[in-house]
Amino acid sequence: MTTVPGGSAAPVAPRLPHALGRLRLGDPVVAVWLAALVVTLAGWIVVAADGGDFLTRSTVTGILQNSVALGLVAVGQSMVILTGSLDLSVAYLVSLGTLVAAEMMQSGNVITAILAVLALSAAVGLANGLIVTGLKVNAFIATLGTAFILRGYIEDTYTGPAGHVPASFRRLGYDRIGFVPVSVLLLIAVAVVAWLITRRTRVGHHMYATGGDEHAARLSGVRTGRTVVLAHVLCSLCVGAAALFLAARLGAGAPWAGTDARYDLESIAAVVLGGTALAGGRGGVAGTLGGVLVLSVLDSVFNQLSIDPFFKNVVRGVVIIAAVALFARPPRSDRAGGRQRRGDRGRPGRSGAPGVPGQEKSG
Amino acid sequence: SSDIPEDDAAGAASSEQAQDGGEGAKFFDQAAYDRQLALAGTAPRGPADKPWEQMLDPQMTDTAKYAKKGGAKGVHLCFSNAGVFNPWRQVGLKNMKAEVELHEEITKFTVLDAQGKDDKQISDIQELSGKGCDALIVSPNTTATLTPAVQEACGKLPVIVFDRGVQTDCGVTFISPIGGYAYGAAAADFLTGKVAKGGKIVALRISPGVDVLENRWAAAKKAFDKAGLQVAEVKFTDGDPSKAKSIVSDALSRHGTIDGVWMDSGATAVAAVEAFEDAGKDVPPITGEDQQDFLQAWKDKDLTAIAPAYPTFQWRTPVIAALRVLGGQEVPKQWVLPQPVVTEENFDTYYKDGMPPLHYGACGCEKLPGYPGAWGGK
Amino acid sequence: MLTMSSVSKSFLGARVLHGVSLDLEPGEVHALVGENGAGKSTLMKVLAGEYTPDKGTITLDGTARVFSHPVQAQAAGIALIHQEFALLPYRTVAENVFLGREPVRRGLVDRRAMERRTAELLSELDETGIDPRAQVKELSVARQQTVEIVKALAASDVRVLVMDEPTAPLADHEVERLYALIRRLAARGIGILYISHRLREVFDLSRRITVLKDGRKVAALTTAETTTDEVVRAMVGRELRSYYPPRAAPGEISEPLLSVTDAGNERLTDIGLTLRAGEVTGVAGLQGSGRTSLVRALFGAAPFTRGRMTVAGRPLLPGSPRQAIRGGIALVTEDRKAEGLALRQSVRDNALLVTRAVSGVGKREVRGLLERVALRSRGLDQEVRYLSGGNQQKVVIAKWLAARPRVLLFDEPTRGVDVGAKSAIHTLVRELAREGLAVLIVSSELPELIGMSDRILVMSDGALVGELPAGAAEEDVMRLATGGTPDRFEGSAA
């Protein structure tokens, strides 16, 4: 991983041909996709050295397949984090989503079930957003609170896997086109929509602005409160999509589907790995997908090498920290805007976002 | 292309699910309950000193079609594990690995760990079925959710499921101890025998939403109701001893006396015992599991106790079954293992000096290679 | 076209505007001048809907308007270019320019249109060097300022454009371009309210001048009929220099406490200077000439990378503020809120911060010190963010006095400080020198610098280019600072 040229980005960029000028290595999105590539190559070498064959059709399918659920959640999480908020309730919402989906599909039809799950998700997102903006509860606590509320409801209502997903809908979880699972298409579709929303719509622009500098955004006429609420709703909708996918894959609703997989913390890790600043305003969906891919490829390599599951966690922890330290960190010096330099002068360090005390500076 | 198995037994699966898992525990399944209690009283078939090879009321099935050419030699055995997220599974996995070592004919043993993620286990199973395994062992993370994946694998190689079931009988054999009803009933019957009518029982459960545990509680509740015991508290501990201890302490201060403690698994039993001690009260009749720390407390404190086991020796059986299947020998379609209960009388069989606190007594591992060191004992 | 009448505004009980009236005609450039803290920016923020006035009315084209949000003012055609940047550094120029009013086509933001329009606006400014797709953080400060201007212009149909010190960060040629632009905008009939401390610009551009002092309108002048002197007199309200404490007598200046030779770093070259006990040394220079870089280097915050330095006879080239503090150097930074104070902490905790952080330095009883700097507060436990600017500055000074420094560096010591506090600070600085400290003052207010200093060093382009004796004329200072261009008039405003 140390080969990722995060640090040397600034001097490299100007030397690149003009056509490549916009594809800077220092750009976190580029960096994380490069990292995914490096991890894949490294995995391939290590597995080959171990006598295995890494890039087979089935492992590639596996990697893609395993990226879907986390990918959907992380895409949603990117949107709230971009806006300067945070969502810790995603794991329980995934669980509840699978349960609602499977139960409604058992008793009714698929369409109403899908709509119900999305409606539920939107409602939870709305609640999160309103608590954060209206009650002015810090996002960390607000969404942790919602998570507890959902948990109580799930535990009180369900005693185990419930519902049944008809085969027609299960195809979402199992069908493949060649070696590409169709659910990956769902992920790509959701990611493209999220990308379009964040990069191409007004509200998306406002998300970046709100996360970047809430005060400046408000002065420019951005309705920051609404933007935060909307980001939460969109995030929850993505989580709802993840729940639908999992319901299709699992064939039933499972009360522990979201929490066992730790989608809350893993999605945040993927987002940050993908170069989105925890304080908001910077980054995006494209990087997040790269982050998810890195985690997924790592998992697959571990699988191939039959690495002890506990040791996997150690490696994951190290990778997350190291990756952020290497390339997802704000660049040390900016090119021309000398006054924006960190730790010396420029604007007072706006080191915080609504949700999260942001990046500490070394002073 | 689709990985959904062609012969999707959707209808059958869903009706079965309504009984075993899902909302199952909400409406108690009398038939399963009766069957399990009957099995608990049946004498097992098989070598007396090897409970992991015993079977209860077996319906044998022919496995000739799975027989490996040239006999079971050079076997590549694969195992999709739900995870090793609790000590029970950790002890179990050691058992399984040691069992594999016993058999020279197994040349390769591949384990994929799903880390508790259903989604990942489905992919694991898919991956293993394309990996040249001779047989696949599955310990499912969730009953309902792995059915399709297992069905798919069945079409490619012999599949052996154990511990939690799946809603398909496509596997060659499903291995498990008798079941949750028998477990819960054994513990509850002990209490109904020791506690006078009207006595107050505290029930400590791990967490809602796990079907096996729901069955244990359903059986116990039935027994308590029948015997006229009063269930004063039913609480979830999340498997956290300090939470369990707090719950029992609070219950003590709320109810004054507690006449019996029932629990659906052993992780927090010692904490419950200590709650009584710390409150300066005698420990009432209590149930636990065959976990070493509880057995130790039982011995040291001379408790009135019982410890039904959900035996970890069942982790040995799938390997044995796999070799039998590959050798073309017949195995039971449902391989029901005995489910021992640790009592005053047989205590010494299960209590082993020098084993670590989270070890399980009914591991059947005493003669396995590496014992006791590999299990952390001395 | 625009009339503001009897506008009053208070912050936390402190009256900042006292019934100020102002009017503006289409196509007119109307200058607003006044000392720091006179209330110019506040008045403009009231106009732009950022603050609601306590009293007073705003009438635009004959209709009374009440703006409760900047967006309403923008919609009415009033745009404000902020004195402080309000740009998002990680977004592109075009995105910043159109923030809050992105053009939409078929549901999506029309980036092309946005970028094209931005490019158009930029070329109207003759700023072809700015790529609308570049991230703002990659631009120089001057260009960031240009983006701010473009952003204001992009607002639909601007009738009134307020520019709060737009030229402050601009270089000469950029100022010329801006002039051209302003004239063009005025020719289109846009009324321009122009705030600047550079009186020369005011005279170059404006038709009328309104002078604010301590939140009151003290003069409304027609540019063609007035003189610089008259404007300055109105701004300051008294004869210049009359209120500065007496300078050091020759015998009061004694041994050197800090001396630097041949020092430099990436922004400074060939720095050599000596600060003596009892003496107040002033440093003059244009914006960006390196004055701040100099004091930060002396203080170890942006250290010298070469050269020699002696403090109180011992060699010390500080590599960090901590080392400098241990050596007896203190720095009152130019940006009080960002670098001088922990705003949520109490007066006491701020005053003791250095003493506590650098153990073994300084004293722990602050009450006497706070009395000495004449702090007005509701007690030592009051959070400093509730203090007025001047009192905040006094806390900063007390913090350094607690550390018992030998050398005190002041960067813009009276920026944003009101007249009363200003004179208290001036008196205090002189007293400290008299007690044997070596004092260095950087100030953009030339009269202050001249009034306070026993000696003036002039900086230009990161180097010390000259030294002038006490009481030098502003013209002499400016001549040196601008590298010999004599007609540039800078900073005489207060």
Next chain:
Amino acid sequence: MTTDTTTTTTTARTAPARALRRLGAGGPVYALLVILLAALAITDAGFFEPDSFLAFVKRAAPLVILAAGQYLVIVSGGFDLSVGAVVTAGVVAGAELYGSYPEAPWLLVTVGLVMAGAVVGVANGLITTRLGVPSFITTLGMMLILEGAVFYWTGGSPQGVLPASFREFGRGSAGGWLPWAVPACVVVGAAAVWLMRSDFGRTLLATGDNDRAAHLAGVRVPRVRTLAFVLSGAAAALAAVLIAGFSGVSAQAGRGLEFEAITAVVLGGVLLGGGRGSVVAAMAGAFSLQALFTLLNLQGVSGALESTVQGVIVIAAVGLGATGRPGLSRLRRHRSQPSGGTTS
């Protein structure tokens, strides 16, 4: 000069007045605590009898200690998500140690664990301050690393039995009536209060408030922040010793504790983002949370619904505390107004 009068009259306020003011900073949490304790008294008549009250304090002690440590990190502008993992690792490592050295003196093991916790803090602090990784990510990674490492090391389950001597601290009572955890809690509380009144504490607050100003005032910002992590790690390890003593070996002793600790600190009115809040209020937040758990337990709320009630109460408490008081109205991090930085 008028100045003198203003300064003198106002500072003539007495120490008790100041103490009251300090308490006021955490106002809502004390109200919450009083309400919860009153509710407990109503639910359980015997709650305030010395025995059961001390038992309550004993149970709250680990969370209170964790909250004190977490407070230090939060107030300096960070997060410590690794404390739960430190607790788990501490309990498991203690058992593992006793597995290898059954005769190890309890004091040595306790001190060893606390030091190990401090070492984890050093790593957190250095990664955060020197490598510039946000503490959220640093400590999240550390959580994965610790959980993974300790189980990898023990092969999944701890090997030893914790002897009574070691467990006495978390389980036993001094003189037969005063649980050791209570004096431990008091000592940690007193130490935390002392620390926050000390130079270090004041410096820490200033650093969390404005790290640039602190740096320019000679504060060694990375060191101060790292120290906060170190103390948090040590506090977590001490909590691990108490928890191990209270309830014995468990492989999931610390699960979710990081969130409980952060919730407690926020309940105490401490600003996420740093620079504001009192450690006493943070510890009161921990007591409130424990009181809430106990109340839910005693009230016999359907076991499963407990978390729902908990979630609602936490949101409501923080929400009301936030909007009720103008000073606290923004739990979000304040932005320092730029002060006419570009004026000439």
